[in-house]
Amino acid sequence: MSTAIFPGSFDPITNGHLKTLERASKLFDKIYFVVLTNTHKKYLFDQSERVTLAKVCLRYLDNVEVVSRTASLTVDVAHELKADFILRGLRNEQDFSYERAIAALNKTQDPTLETVFMLADPTESYISSSMIKEIAIFGGNLKELVPQEVAHALEQKLLD
Numbered sequence: 001m002s003t004a005i006f007p008g009s010f011d012p013i014t015n016g017h018l019k020t021l022e023r024a025s026k027l028f029d030k031i032y033f034v035v036l037t038n039t040h041k042k043y044l045f046d047q048s049e050r051v052t053l054a055k056v057c058l059r060y061l062d063n064v065e066v067v068s069r070t071a072s073l074t075v076d077v078a079h080e081l082k083a084d085f086i087l088r089g090l091r092n093e094q095d096f097s098y099e100r101a102i103a104a105l106n107k108t109q110d111p112t113l114e115t116v117f118m119l120a121d122p123t124e125s126y127i128s129s130s131m132i133k134e135i136a137i138f139g140g141n142l143k144e145l146v147p148q149e150v151a152h153a154l155e156q157k158l159l160d
C-alpha cells in the first residue's frame, strides 16, 4: 500500500492544492493532508479553522484524510503516519529551488523517504494562499481561485 503525506500551511486551502491532490489521489492508495503550524509563521486562519476548511473541501476525495500537527519535523510526521512519500507541489522556479533544498534536507533525516513533486496545472500555477488573502482584503473576485466555502470564510474573517 502506498501512502503519502501532503504537508503544508494551507492558510487557506486553494484550488491549486485541490487540483494537485485530485491528481495525486490517483497515484497513491492513501494521502494524509497534514495541516501544519510553523512557529515562525503568522496565519490568517488558526490551525483548527484551516483543518475544518480542508475537511469540508476535501470530503469528495475518499482516500485523502486531513490531519493536524503542530511544529514537527516532516519526516517524523511521515514515520508516525507510516507514509513512504512526501508530496509537494511545484508552481515555478522559486518553488523548485526551495523544495529541492527541503527534499535534500529531509533525505539527511531519512534516506528511504521519497519526496514526490507534482507540477501545478498551468491554470492553477499562479495561485498562492498569500495572493488569495491579498485579493480577499481588497474585495476581489475569488471564484476561480478557492472553493466557495473558503471564499465565504475569507469574507467572514475579514469582517471580524
Ligand code: ADP
Residues within 6 Å of the ligand: 007, 008, 009, 010, 011, 014, 015, 016, 017, 020, 087, 088, 089, 090, 091, 095, 119, 120, 121, 124, 125, 126, 127, 128, 129
Ligand atoms: P508551505 O507553508 O508548506 O509552503 P503551502 O500551503 O503554501 O504551505 O503549500 C503547501 C504545498 O502546496 C507546497 O508544496 C506548495 O508548493 C503547494 N502548492 C501551493 N500552491 C499550489 C498551487 N497553486 N498548485 C500546486 N501546488 C501548490
